[in-house]
Amino acid sequence: MRELERIFLAYLDEIENPIEDIREEKSTYKLDKYQKGKIKRMFTKINIEPEKKPEIHKGNIYLMFEDQIPIYYIIYDQIDEDLYEVLKMSQWVELGNENDLLTKIDDEWFIVETWNNFYLTADQIKSSIFYGKILSEDFELIKKFLNGEIKELPREKRGLTVGEGSYQIKFHKKESEIVRKYKLLPLEELGELENTIELPPEKEILLELVAGKEKTTAFGENFVLHKDLENNRIELILSEELQGKKGVITILDQTYQLDELPEKIYLEPTEDIEKIDIEKLAKKITIEETK
Structure with missing residues (x-):
């Protein structure tokens, strides 16, 4: 040993x-x-x-x-x-x-x-x-x-x-x-726990190749996804143009309506974060500004 x-x-x-x-x-x-x-x-x-x-x-x-x-x-x-x-x-x-x-x-x-x-x-x-x-x-x-x-x-x-x-x-x-x-x-003290979303299990975003584990960052149209390996969560970082505005976020098949879009949202996966293909996940996220 x-x-x-x-x-x-x-x-x-x-x-x-x-x-x-x-x-x-x-x-x-x-x-x-x-x-x-x-x-x-x-x-x-x-x-x-x-x-x-x-x-x-x-x-x-x-x-x-x-x-x-x-x-x-x-x-x-x-x-x-x-x-x-x-x-x-x-x-x-x-x-x-x-x-x-x-x-x-x-x-x-x-x-x-x-x-x-x-x-x-x-x-x-x-x-x-x-x-x-x-x-x-x-x-x-x-x-x-x-x-x-x-x-x-x-x-x-x-x-x-x-x-x-x-x-x-x-x-x-x-x-x-x-x-x-x-x-x-x-x-908890600021009442901002809505900024943490539990990511449901989704087979389509699980890794098929070990090489995919090396990817920790992916880009969407108006956001960036980043794997926080230490805390087993994914950071969804919104573009500056969206922050503070009213909008709708769709993650996989779940939709969230927010009166004020934050700078960052934490995605808590039920799977080990290393098993998630972050590029596939990025393709299943959309953020749209609403009026």
């Missing part, structure tokens, strides 16, 4: 069986010296007095738990008085790819998943465990990368460049799934 495969399987074991093995009295699971030290450091940080927690600032790193799975995250931006955009972090640095920033926090290595953003309220952040603060130069790198000021992260500050089907891609999908319910928080 290859080393990277062993690491990925260990990662799966951690998120699928978070702490049951540690708590069961009759468990045969044994912690090695590194794991014992990691747990000790975690609980040392948990014991911070609430009044000593710093104010919420960009670059702060926190730890919370979702179904007993540890979730590290960094504050990236403040959306409004009560809502923050954050980026997931992970200690599984071996599974990072070229879009993950390598950084060190209190002698521990992390990756910042620049592609894996989600949203938390101030109360959710305050109930998390303050873990530390990222170096200012690393935070600047993240901003420049996400703003498009630099096309790629410095070689010494990122994971490996990988191909489709790699363990890093599988890792990314799992990482996105862990925080998926927090990704729609802004839409």
Whole structure:
């Protein structure tokens, strides 16, 4: 078994069986010296007095738990008085790819998943465990990368460049799934969940050739389709001429009438997104302005 495969399987074991093995009295699971030290450091940080927690600032790193799975995250931006955009972090640095920033926090290595953003309220952040603060130069790198000021992260500050089907891609999908319910928080608060459409199963748009998997973008008459592989969804980006106008969108055999066409609509497929031929799908979508 290859080393990277062993690491990925260990990662799966951690998120699928978070702490049951540690708590069961009759468990045969044994912690090695590194794991014992990691747990000790975690609980040392948990014991911070609430009044000593710093104010919420960009670059702060926190730890919370979702179904007993540890979730590290960094504050990236403040959306409004009560809502923050954050980026997931992970200690599984071996599974990072070229879009993950390598950084060190209190002698521990992390990756910042620049592609894996989600949203938390101030109360959710305050109930998390303050873990530390990222170096200012690393935070600047993240901003420049996400703003498009630099096309790629410095070689010494990122994971490996990988191909489709790699363990890093599988890792990314799992990482996105862990925080998926927090990704729609802004839409829930703004009442914009209509901007997400569940894409019904349709055999005609499924791939027939493996080579088709390489295509992630397709163009329609007045829109662009783009596969968001990390979040297993498709972005339907409307032309500027249509945005804000009243219109009708037809996707496969479903029609949607909107009083105001948005900039972007998310299509949630019931199939694995890699099985969808995005060019065939584009041919089955029409957008028309109405009066």
